[in-house]
Amino acid sequence: MSKQPEKSALNKSESTPASPNINPVSINKIKAYRRQQLKGEELSKQLLEGNKTALSLGITLIESNQATHQKEAQKLVETCLPxxxxxxxxxxxxxxxxxxxxxxxxxxxxxxxxxxxxxxxxxxxxxxxxxxxxxxxxxxxxxxxxxxxxxxxxxxxxxxxxxxxxxxxxxxxxxxxxxxxxxxxxxxxxxxxxxxxxxxxxxxxxxxxxxxxxxxxxxxxxxxxxxxxxxxxxxxxxxxxxxxxxxxxxxxxxxxxxxxxxxxxxxxxxxxxxxxxxxxxxxxxxxxxxxxxxxxxHFEHNRSEQNKFWMLQTINEHLKNQFYQHPEIKLALKEQLKALDNNEITPFAAAEYLIEKYNSL
Amino acid sequence: MSKQPEKSALNKSESTPASPNINPVSINKIKAYRRQQLKGEELSKQLLEGNKTALSLGITLIESNQATHQKEAQKLVETCLPxxxxxxxxxxxxxxxxxxxxxxxxxxxxxxxxxxxxxxxxxxxxxxxxxxxxxxxxxxxxxxxxxxxxxxxxxxxxxxxxxxxxxxxxxxxxxxxxxxxxxxxxxxxxxxxxxxxxxxxxxxxxxxxxxxxxxxxxxxxxxxxxxxxxxxxxxxxxxxxxxxxxxxxxxxxxxxxxxxxxxxxxxxxxxxxxxxxxxxxxxxxxxxxxxxxxxxxHFEHNRSEQNKFWMLQTINEHLKNQFYQHPEIKLALKEQLKALDNNEITPFAAAEYLIEKYNSL
CATH class of the missing domain: 3.40.50.300 (P-loop containing nucleotide triphosphate hydrolases)
Structure with missing residues (x-):
């Protein structure tokens, strides 16, 4: 774990390195203890009571890129939302x-x-x-x-x-x-x-x-x-x-x-x-x-518009990722870019070709 | 046709209205004649020779929103590209x-x-x-x-x-x-x-x-x-x-x-x-x-980048249209927007739900 600190969100941020005087074994023990103590309903209960340690652990879950943490985080966010x-x-x-x-x-x-x-x-x-x-x-x-x-x-x-x-x-x-x-x-x-x-x-x-x-x-x-x-x-x-x-x-x-x-x-x-x-x-x-x-x-309206913005933004990013990261599209895109550079096709015809290909996959 | 001038690209642009002294029947006859005279290979041949009437007709095809014209236009553009x-x-x-x-x-x-x-x-x-x-x-x-x-x-x-x-x-x-x-x-x-x-x-x-x-x-x-x-x-x-x-x-x-x-x-x-x-x-x-x-x-590089930009732009617009104009997504989007406004869901969870729905359609 200490070799890849950036992969675990349960470490402190790299930007605030732990003091070298602290025994890493102790840190891990404390963390493991905390994690066990505060999970699921207990975590959200303490968080809603205003416990800063619980809040901190909750945010750590949100920041984690591990799938199990992400699931826990989503549940926690849903509980907190109201x-x-x-x-x-x-x-x-x-x-x-x-x-x-x-x-x-x-x-x-x-x-x-x-x-x-x-x-x-x-x-x-x-x-x-x-x-x-x-x-x-x-x-x-x-x-x-x-x-x-x-x-x-x-x-x-x-x-x-x-x-x-x-x-x-x-x-x-x-x-x-x-x-x-x-x-x-x-x-x-x-x-x-x-x-x-x-x-x-x-x-x-x-x-x-x-x-x-x-x-x-x-x-x-x-x-x-x-x-x-x-x-x-x-x-x-x-x-x-x-x-x-x-x-x-x-x-x-x-x-x-x-x-x-x-x-x-x-x-x-x-x-x-x-x-x-x-x-x-x-x-x-x-x-x-x-x-x-x-x-x-305006206050309410603005928050509502912001929510909408973030939803649409997330959808649009996802649609693009889904398209451009498809292995067959990646290959076809390369070909079309080459054809474009050789002036064999217009950008619009190339786009149409790729969209049609994508829809038939 | 005269009732819906905006739907035919073979009319003059609205911004340059025809003189009221010209008999519309004559205009249509002339247009029909021109169209018959200059089509397909003959049109592209004359265009490549620098004939301005052919160029004008070619652009009219490009500007038309009619499916048959669009097909002709695409062919013409492909012929002209080299x-x-x-x-x-x-x-x-x-x-x-x-x-x-x-x-x-x-x-x-x-x-x-x-x-x-x-x-x-x-x-x-x-x-x-x-x-x-x-x-x-x-x-x-x-x-x-x-x-x-x-x-x-x-x-x-x-x-x-x-x-x-x-x-x-x-x-x-x-x-x-x-x-x-x-x-x-x-x-x-x-x-x-x-x-x-x-x-x-x-x-x-x-x-x-x-x-x-x-x-x-x-x-x-x-x-x-x-x-x-x-x-x-x-x-x-x-x-x-x-x-x-x-x-x-x-x-x-x-x-x-x-x-x-x-x-x-x-x-x-x-x-x-x-x-x-x-x-x-x-x-x-x-x-x-x-x-x-x-x-x-830079000249060549810039043109190449522009082509790429237009291709990607066209793809991205299309991906969005395809998503947001899907009848089932339209309905589901309405529901999610309501849930967002009621603070029942985060923008990210709403986006994820819609994407999953879209992918299962």
């Missing part, structure tokens, strides 16, 4: 160095102080390569991690973005069933990860630094368009003036976009996780947003 | 009012004077609604349309963008087989039409006006990123100074993008179709581009 959906889901993104972890530490602690139960998840398709650029190092959230009403889980690793997304969405259900009422989902700007997180959250928060000059990048990739709020982070000390200027600039940029379906007007706020300023304002803003969207029904 | 691919394909886009028709008139005439054979096609998914916002009014290209070596064809109408795209791509093949060596494909910025035209052309040209203030729009929708050249049009008289400023601004904006796969650096040029200035520079630019991309093999 108790889920009672939270608010907040997506948080920003380039590395913008201070996401420090922000989540401050914001999460503030929410726990308010009596909220806060779960922090992450979507990071690169974590298997970079060994966890986000949430990997829990010590960066050293205060939050010790709080009883906080739960922090790194991104599932070793998987495609689609795989990570499915696992994260199912983990959200477990967190909600365990009574967590604020779910923070962190992502880093890699590939399509923001779009993925945007499509599983109620509110999308973009962290920015003053004067970073990556506005065009954000516009180009559609990140600014998705944001419900832009937070200029590290707005303290010498940065403060630049942060205020950046705020004006982003406000102007936001006005160039068409109104959102939620009829919410995105806001730009300043924040210093260092000085602990701006956190309360952000929470006030979020409350305004949830008041508005619960009244105008 | 003689195609010898042209350069230039995509031209810009918002309404930017002067696309006047530019194409000037640019096309210049190319014909150089001894080129120029075909002008259009991709306009809205033409069936708006009755032809582009190329519909051939009189806007009154000089070019009279030239022996020019061929102008409005966008096929009454179809989805996918349908228009397929028809246009096949029409390109016929134009090339008829000896046209420069294909200009015009589109207007609606929905995905620029992306569609970009994926069927070798060079993508964006027309702009000075001070129109829609730069952000272009960046947002990825149009600027696709452009191989930006032409500031109507750079004459009082506009000239503003046009020069706009040129600098766009040059700066272009530098923010990563290098293109073609290793071509997009250029910004000024042009006045009114004063006939800038046209020669644009042609010089195009020659530079084609020299570069033929040397570094």
């Amino acid at each position: 108790y889920a959906s009672k939270s608010i889901r907040i997506g948080i993104t920003g380039v590395p160095g913008v201070g996401k972890s420090t922000f989540i530490e401050a914001f999460g602690s503030y929410l726990v102080d308010l009596g909220k139960k806060v779960a922090v998840l992450a979507v990071d398709p690169t974590s298997s390569v970079s060994r966890g650029s986000i949430l990997g190092d829990k010590t960066r959230m050293e205060k939050l991690v010790t709080r009883k009403n906080a739960f922090i889980r790194p991104s599932p690793s070793g998987d495609s973005l689609g795989g990570v997304a499915k696992k994260t969405r199912e983990s959200i259900i477990l967190c909600e069933a365990a009574g967590f009422d604020v779910i923070l989902i962190e992502t880093v700007g890699v590939g399509q990860s923001e779009t993925t997180v945007h499509s599983m959250t109620d509110f999308f928060l973009l962290l920015k630094l003053a004067g970073a000059g990556d506005e065009l990048q954000g516009i180009k990739r559609g990140i600014i368009e998705m944001a419900d709020a832009i937070i200029i982070n590290k707005a303290d000390g010498e940065n403060l003036k630049a942060a205020r200027n950046a705020r004006l600039e982003f406000k102007r940029a936001l006005h160039l976009y068409p109104p959102k379906k939620s009829s919410w007007e995105p806001k730009v706020l300043l924040c210093s996780s260092l000085n602990n300023t701006g956190i309360e304002e952000i929470w006030d803003l979020l409350k305004d947003y949830f008041n508005l969207t619960q009244k105008n029904n | 003689y195609a691919s010898k042209s350069i394909r230039i995509g031209i886009t810009g918002v309404p009012g930017v002067g696309k028709s006047t530019f194409i008139e000037a640019f096309g005439s210049y190319l014909v004077d150089l001894g080129k054979k120029v075909a002008v096609l259009a991709v306009d998914p809205t033409s069936s609604v708006s009755r032809g916002s582009i190329l519909g009014d051939k009189t806007r290209m009154e000089k070019l349309v009279t030239r022996k070596n020019a061929f102008i064809r409005p966008s096929p109408s009454g179809d989805s963008l996918g349908g228009v795209a397929k028809k246009t791509r096949e029409s390109i093949i016929l134009c090339e087989a008829a000896g046209f060596d420069v294909i200009l494909i015009e589109t207007v910025g609606v929905g995905q039409s620029e992306t569609t035209v970009h994926s069927m052309t070798d060079f993508f040209l964006l027309l702009k006006l000075a001070g129109a203030g829609d730069e952000l729009q272009g960046i947002k929708r990825g149009i600027i990123e696709m452009a191989d050249a930006i032409i500031i049009n109507k750079a004459d008289g009082e506009n000239l100074k503003a046009a020069r400023n706009a040129r600098l601004e766009f040059k700066r904006a272009l530098h923010l993008y990563p290098p293109k796969k073609s290793s071509w650096e997009p250029k910004v040029l000024l042009c006045s179709s009114l004063n006939n200035t800038g046209i020669e520079e644009i042609w010089d630019l195009l020659k530079d581009y084609f020299n570069l991309t033929q040397k570094n093999n």
